Amino acid sequence: MSEKLVPKRQYTDEFKVEAIRLAEAVGQHEAARRLGVPVATLGNWSRRSRNAKSIGDVDSHEVKSTRSTRSINDLEAENSRLRKELASARLDIEILRKATAYFVKGSR
Structure with missing residues (x-):
């Protein structure tokens, strides 16, 4: 073993x-x-x-x-980037939800 x-x-x-x-x-x-x-x-x-x-x-x-010793500008830039990334992820999820609903409805 x-x-x-x-x-x-x-x-x-x-x-x-x-x-x-x-x-x-x-x-x-x-x-x-x-x-x-x-x-x-x-x-x-x-x-x-x-x-x-x-x-x-x-x-x-x-x-x-x-x-953190990072400057406020760096933190604000990261916060902005993360907000954009979150918005993009939410859009992707919404598109997948709609596509799933479309294909489920079409398979009936």
């Missing part, structure tokens, strides 16, 4: 911080399910974060603030 080796996944510090925040909001199991990470891994990150805070280790990777 051969065992499948699962490659070790690397997560960014920002991802870990946001995962911990999500776990605090909705619970560890739900956060792990949503993010696709093992519950034990998320628990380890949370525990390390709590220990670092209690010791006063502000320089810890898990505790660092992840404030």
